[in-house]
Amino acid sequence: MDTRKEKLPYGIPGHNLSEIERDIPVNEPPAWPVNKDLNLIGKRVKRIDALDKVTGKAKYTSDLKLPGMLYAKMLRSTVPHAVISSIDISKAKQLKGVHAIHLIQNEEKDGEENENGKYPMVKYVGQPIGGIAAESLAIAKDALALITVKYEEKPFVIDLGSAMLKDAPIVFKQPIKQQEDGGDVGETHDGSKGEGNVRGPSTSSFFGGPRGDLEVGFQDADVIVENTYRTQVHTHMPLETHGVVVDWRPDMMTVYASTQNTAAVRNEMASIFGLPKSKVRVICEFMGGGFGAKHSAGSFGPMAANLAKKTGRPVWLMLDRQEEHIAEGNRPNSVQFLKIGAKKDGTLTAIQQRSHGTAGVGLGAGVGRIAQILYACPNFATEQYDVLTNAGPGAAWRAPGNVQGAFGLEQAIDELAEKLDVDPLAYRDIIDKSEVRKVERERGAKLFDWSRRKAPGSGEGVIKKGLGVGQSTWPRFVTLDSSVEVKVHRGGGVEIRSSVQDIGTGTKTVLAQVVAEELGLEVEQVTVNIGDTFFPVGPGSGGSVVTGSITPPARNAAFEAKKELLKLVAKKWETDSSNLSMKNGEVFNDKDASQKMSFKEATGLMRTSQISKVESRSDDYGGFQQPWGLAYGDLGSVQFAEVSVNTDTGFVKVDRIVAAHSCGRPLNIGQLESQINGGVIQGVSYALYENRVMDNSTGHMMNANVDQYKTPFSMEIPQIDTLIVEEYNARSSTDAYGIGEPANIATAAAIANAVYNAIGVRIYEIPITPASILTALNKV
Amino acid sequence: MEDKKQDANPGSKKGFSRRSFIRGAGLSTAGSVLLTTNAFAFEYEEGYSEGKEYGPGATLIQLKVNGSVQTLSVEPRTTLASALRDHLDLTGTKVVCDRGSCSACTVYVDDKPVNSCMMSVFDVVDKEITTIEGIAQNGKLHPVQEAFIEHDASQCGYCTPGMVMSCAHLLDNNPDPSLEDVKRATRGNLCRCGTHPHVFKATLDAAKKSS
Ligand code: FES
Ligand code: FES
Numbered sequence: 009m010d011t012r013k014e015k016l017p018y019g020i021p022g023h024n025l026s027e028i029e030r031d032i033p034v035n036e037p038p039a040w041p042v043n044k045d046l047n048l049i050g051k052r053v054k055r056i057d058a059l060d061k062v063t064g065k066a067k068y069t070s071d072l073k074l075p076g077m078l079y080a081k082m083l084r085s086t087v088p089h090a091v092i093s094s095i096d097i098s099k100a101k102q103l104k105g106v107h108a109i110h111l112i113q114n115e116e117k118d119g120e121e122n123e124n125g126k127y128p129m130v131k132y133v134g135q136p137i138g139g140i141a142a143e144s145l146a147i148a149k150d151a152l153a154l155i156t157v158k159y160e161e162k163p164f165v166i167d168l169g170s171a172m173l174k175d176a177p178i179v180f181k182q183p184i185k186q187q188e189d190g191g192d193v194g195e196t197h198d199g200s201k202g203e204g205n206v207r208g209p210s211t212s213s214f215f216g217g218p219r220g221d222l223e224v225g226f227q228d229a230d231v232i233v234e235n236t237y238r239t240q241v242h243t244h245m246p247l248e249t250h251g252v253v254v255d256w257r258p259d260m261m262t263v264y265a266s267t268q269n270t271a272a273v274r275n276e277m278a279s280i281f282g283l284p285k286s287k288v289r290v291i292c293e294f295m296g297g298g299f300g301a302k303h304s305a306g307s308f309g310p311m312a313a314n315l316a317k318k319t320g321r322p323v324w325l326m327l328d329r330q331e332e333h334i335a336e337g338n339r340p341n342s343v344q345f346l347k348i349g350a351k352k353d354g355t356l357t358a359i360q361q362r363s364h365g366t367a368g369v370g371l372g373a374g375v376g377r378i379a380q381i382l383y384a385c386p387n388f389a390t391e392q393y394d395v396l397t398n399a400g401p402g403a404a405w406r407a408p409g410n411v412q413g414a415f416g417l418e419q420a421i422d423e424l425a426e427k428l429d430v431d432p433l434a435y436r437d438i439i440d441k442s443e444v445r446k447v448e449r450e451r452g453a454k455l456f457d458w459s460r461r462k463a464p465g466s467g468e469g470v471i472k473k474g475l476g477v478g479q480s481t482w483p484r485f486v487t488l489d490s491s492v493e494v495k496v497h498r499g500g501g502v503e504i505r506s507s508v509q510d511i512g513t514g515t516k517t518v519l520a521q522v523v524a525e526e527l528g529l530e531v532e533q534v535t536v537n538i539g540d541t542f543f544p545v546g547p548g549s550g551g552s553v554v555t556g557s558i559t560p561p562a563r564n565a566a567f568e569a570k571k572e573l574l575k576l577v578a579k580k581w582e583t584d585s586s587n588l589s590m591k592n593g594e595v596f597n598d599k600d601a602s603q604k605m606s607f608k609e610a611t612g613l614m615r616t617s618q619i620s621k622v623e624s625r626s627d628d629y630g631g632f633q634q635p636w637g638l639a640y641g642d643l644g645s646v647q648f649a650e651v652s653v654n655t656d657t658g659f660v661k662v663d664r665i666v667a668a669h670s671c672g673r674p675l676n677i678g679q680l681e682s683q684i685n686g687g688v689i690q691g692v693s694y695a696l697y698e699n700r701v702m703d704n705s706t707g708h709m710m711n712a713n714v715d716q717y718k719t720p721f722s723m724e725i726p727q728i729d730t731l732i733v734e735e736y737n738a739r740s741s742t743d744a745y746g747i748g749e750p751a752n753i754a755t756a757a758a759i760a761n762a763v764y765n766a767i768g769v770r771i772y773e774i775p776i777t778p779a780s781i782l783t784a785l786n787k788v
Numbered sequence: 789m790e791d792k793k794q795d796a797n798p799g800s801k802k803g804f805s806r807r808s809f810i811r812g813a814g815l816s817t818a819g820s821v822l823l824t825t826n827a828f829a830f831e832y833e834e835g836y837s838e839g840k841e842y843g844p845g846a847t848l849i850q851l852k853v854n855g856s857v858q859t860l861s862v863e864p865r866t867t868l869a870s871a872l873r874d875h876l877d878l879t880g881t882k883v884v885c886d887r888g889s890c891s892a893c894t895v896y897v898d899d900k901p902v903n904s905c906m907m908s909v910f911d912v913v914d915k916e917i918t919t920i921e922g923i924a925q926n927g928k929l930h931p932v933q934e935a936f937i938e939h940d941a942s943q944c945g946y947c948t949p950g951m952v953m954s955c956a957h958l959l960d961n962n963p964d965p966s967l968e969d970v971k972r973a974t975r976g977n978l979c980r981c982g983t984h985p986h987v988f989k990a991t992l993d994a995a996k997k998s999s
Contacts, residue, residue: 058937061945064880064920071879247884247946247980296946512944678940686982714889722971725984
């Protein structure tokens with residue numbers, strides 16, 4: 009590709025801002041200056057669909073009602089491990105209002121235990137078996153109760169520890185083909201390594217394999233910290249559950265889905281039903297939250313489609329709260345052994361990590377990445393094991409692996425600092441090479457007033473205060489398959505189209521900002537139509553990739569459309585289009601102040617009704633660290649926590665979090681704050697409240713609801729101060745990245761460190777409950 | 789809606805009873821759930837348990853929603869939330885837990901916020917129902933709605949209608965609330981995206997602006 013040289017802003021304003029020259033593709037727009045010199049970018053632009061949301065007009069998948077629509081309900085297993093010997097649907101079929109029943113049948117042989125089985129083997133409570141479509145949800149539920157499933161039950165195992173024992177019941181005898189989902193246990197799909205329920209170890213990630221020599225590293229160490237940290241299983245629980253409405257007509261299957269990835273759902277449905285992709289359309293106009301688990305069509309998607317096929321009517325199939333908890337994903341737990349060595353001057357000499365975690369019947373419980381990359385250390389090795397259990401599958405959950413890993417790593421770093429007799433924040437200045445985190449530490453510490461921090465456990469009285477810090481990193485990922493169409497209509501009006509969806513982060517708004525900025529318009533003059541696979545393909549909302557992936561193509565497409573429009577104006581004014589610019593809704597001739605016209609007038613010059621430009625994403629300026637789209641740089645954060653611990657009751661309250669974050673060029677401050685707040689609150693929840701409680705004797709989740717599955721409500725929300733550090737990397741035409749995942753990584757670690765600072769005893773396991781505090785204080 | 793015919797008695801106001809799963813889970817239960825999980829624990833009279841039973845089939849009733857009277861045919865087990873969403877297509881009211889634990893389904897019954905998933909629609913036939921669709925007056929948004937837009941107080945937006953209802957009710961009854969008051973008013977409202985800080989800010993700002 010032809011390139012030109014261009015100077016772009018580089019570094020952190022107020023710290024080390026400079027310029028860097030890069031080769032950029034010739035057809036890309038000129039570099040934007042830093043945010044303060046832009047109109048809309050980096051400002052508090054209102055969310056463009058906020059009005060729909062605050063008035064209740066926004067229609068989510070769960071709200072849809074199509075003519076003739078039927079309501080469906082899934083039939084799920086009630087036992088954790090079994091062969092299904094028979095299913096009696098005769099009574100259910102006869103119930104008035106029931107239109108179809110679909111049972112999931114074995115397509116291929118299901119392994120040695122179930123050779124001739126008609127139905128797939130049951131591996132966890134909640135596994136889908138079939139579905140019913142009826143006139144109303146109530147009738148579908150009634151019909152469900154009339155189905156009898158006979159099981160030949162098998163021994164099962166629910167908890168991590170028991171599953172690892174030699175004589176534990178085996179969850180899968182055969183190799184597992186399922187892809188791992190987000191964690192680090194990647195190369196064990198063939199199941200050839202490991203024993204029994206244990207799969208692994210995985211010893212590398214996309215950052216490479218082990219480095220240096222651990223033994224040498226630990227010999228060099230003057231101090232060593234060595235501990236085991238434990239994190240719990242918790243479930244996603246987005247407010248809108250997983251689900252779809254499938255409208256299957258002869259010429260087109262339309263799937264309305266509450267999904268983080270319209271394109272992936274389209275591809276999956278097309279492949280399952282043998283349809284060309286052009287005959288499947290997935291639409292997601294609004295979606296009620298997703299934190300990693302809503303990337304696929306699941307089993308509910310095909311189920312709804314099968315029922316739609318059988319009945320010839322549209323089918324609504326949304327899960328209920330209990331199904332959401334038990335079957336649609338969770339963040340796997342972990343037992344992490346961590347050993348870190350350092351010299352007297354603080355230099356790290358070796359990091360060793362070994363972790364076991366269970367994603368139930370899924371894979372991907374690895375936690376190794378953050379220990380591998382957060383701090384430079386010459387000697388590093390990790391072993392990540394997945395342990396299979398008879399429980400619902402894990403799924404990517406906001407920074408998979410890193411959140412769990414940070415909980416261990418960031419406490420170990422604090423322990424090391426204490427052994428070296430250095431302040432934990434100052435210690436990070438010594439060992440952390442990241443410039444952006446350095447600035448975050450400085451600015452964050454000032455806002456938080458870190459200097460108040462006292463010696464651990466030194467507070468007087470029953471309620472002890474504590475301050476702690478935690479850091480994070482998350483890679484910059486880019487989805488290359490990201491494209492946007494920008495249309496300029498004759499007589500005014502600009503439209504953006506992409507299949508990318510908005511899961512609540514504000515994707516619609518940042519797209520409008522970028523295009524409006526490029527065209528010198530207001531956000532209100534741009535219409536955003538996304539979440540529809542009829543439009544050019546966009547990325548899935550996961551990995552914090554969306555902003556970094558989709559805003560450059562949007563700007564590039566707007567730039568191309570603008571060029572074409574300006575050519576028309578230039579012709580009229582008999583000048584060269586390079587003299588023209590667009591701002592404040594007008595076209596100007598920079599060489600002749602007398603020549604200007606409104607944007608609307610300019611579009612009146614078009615000979616056809618629209619200018620349409622579709623652009624996709626070029627590689628990052630300066631290339632990628634990994635060719636598939638691992639970009640250079642990290643999305644770093646430093647979070648500070650202040651807690652109060654009641655040493656009589658064990659009650660922990662998080663009083664305040666200061667969250668200092670970077671995301672490249674910030675696009676929308678209000679929306680960034682929202683996402684950081686959300687990440688922090690979920691971090692508080694992870695540290696103190698959430699926990700999936702399983703009954704080991706039946707395999708059922710005991711708190712699959714909202715009352716007993718504890719999450720923070722208003723009373724538990726700390727004061728949160730966000731601090732966004734602008735950081736220019738000169739990597740694309742917008743140079744922006746996401747923040748969703750990084751926002752969630754450091755919080756639990758910072759809270760754990762603050763709890764230690766308060767009571768002087770370290771807690772190695774989350775959630776930190778009153779009982780664990782009292783136990784730590786030897787009070788029970 | 790196509791709820792026309794049926795054997796009902798749309799004029800009748802009091803004395804309905806419910807069957808099926810909702811039996812016994814009327815207002816008093818909702819009240820006690822509210823005490824633990826929702827902001828508003830109002831004392832309700834159980835005004836329904838006497839009189840005739842309806843069902844098992846559907847029954848025609850009239851409901852006064854957002855100022856207009858609607859006729860709908862509902863089964864005895866129908867909750868207010870389901871009546872609004874499934875029968876009147878007022879889907880701004882969300883159902884998230886369906887058991888009084890999250891306040892996503894908050895509507896006003898005679899100006900008091902309740903969890904509509906915990907109420908039988910038969911208990912409210914003679915009452916005024918206000919939903920999220922009905923709190924903007926004469927085309928003008930409620931100040932809380934304005935402030936939610938201003939302060940980016942929704943992310944995915946699924947909890948937002950319930951949040952707005954809780955905050956708007958607070959402001960309608962307490963023009964000068966403290967942060968603590970706002971927290972108390974929304975203490976039953978689950979938001980998984982974590983918009984709370986902006987919800988608090990928005991509500992306090994709306995109070996400041998309208999005072
Ligand atoms: S849906 Fe009614 S309180 Fe949760
Ligand atoms: S904004 Fe998503 S649940 Fe509140």
